[in-house]
Amino acid sequence: MNTNTIKKIALIAVMTILTLAAAASLTAQTPPVTLTKPATPTKAPSGDGFIQRWFVLEPIPATGVTDNAVQSLIKKDLFPNQFAIVPKDGDKVSVGNNELTWHALDTINYNVNLFHFARERKKKTSDVLFWAVTIVNSPREMKDVRLAIGSNAASVWWVNGKEVIGIYGDRQAVIDDGVSKRLTLNKGENIIRAAIVNGGGATDFCARFLDADDKPLKGITVSLGK
Template sequence: MKMHGKIVILSIGVLSACSTALFSADSAAPPGGGPRPGARDYTPEHPRSLAPYFVPATSTPRAPDKDGFLQRWLLLEPIRKPNRSNIVFTDSYIRDAFYTEYFPNQFTVVPRHGDKVTVAGEELAWHALDTTNFNVKLFRFADGVNKPTYGVIFWAVTVVHCPREMRDVRLAVGSNSASMWWVNGEEAVVLSGDRRMVMDDGVSRRLTLKEGRNIVRGAVINGPGMSDFCVRFIDENGDPITDLTLNVETVAN
């Protein structure tokens, strides 16, 4: 049993000034609530960290993993969107939530690592990261950058380079919780409701990836609990497409 209706506890942390410090040790973040027997807390020996879930993206392009999952992303620090439960994420709710403009050029910008936007008076930074898993653990990202883990919206962008034009491919997404995804500016996948992340949960209609640069953009909303996503392209048979490369700008403007 998990109480999804629990109260969201929004902790206001101090933004780390040095991104390298975010990878210094095992992650440690109390999701909220008082101490319990055996509970762990932050200590100098166990500082807050993005490791082992993420490593910094490099300037060297990387391919998807063997199963086609895209593991390099620019992630924006979470935008506060308090929700006590995920059951409110109807189709109309998430469309309203995701099509609200939080920062300029929200649906067109391809940010660089370290770029900053201001949302409701709070400065949020983009992070160029490689996930060490097939999925992108947004809860751990938010925790690692000392931002709220519950009641948030995440924005993610990656640049997919195709060696040739690819027709009839599909974007396949799983997310926790609800999410929307765009490929080259076109809406591709909508996952509404109190979602759990299941690979290939929602799949787009047939798409064409251009030769060269393609932009994949996503937004994930979560109330309480874990949050993550996994994204890949699949072919007509549902098999993963792996002859792609991912590259994001790792140098701040």
């Protein structure tokens, strides 16, 4: 084998390695998957009490994250029964001229990454409003508990139809950023509803219940209805 042949073999080897490395790099660019379809009827909160199962509606166009901008948007009739609906996976609603779909989701993290959710469905992630709903099942009436949430960005939250939290402005999702006044969870189903408005960039939310000592509430489960 002459020197030129050796050089050619070496060049081919180097190019092969570079090609494999490039392929590996493409694999690494696959978007992370944090949201999956629920596979069980109910799900306990995480060890830290975070609710990891939600219905999320594809995003609705929105403008502004200030108190007044968010409140005026969510009080519009965006879609039928918006403050009472408990959807099913795949249900569709009309918002303006758009048909949007509800998705049942489990998150593997403490938070629900709405940026992942929208990007995967090729939807806008900026200047949008996300609706989210879940059902918290309580084995008994629980008094003096608090809903504690974090959101990027502004968000408004309801428990059994009553507005309990509103946080506004361009903000990151910080655990227990917004905390409700003391409330009572009914025995059985409790409907938790949220409207999250993002201005731009990343968007996500997290939510859990705290007990009277501000510790994660134990004994509840989460489901998405019958």
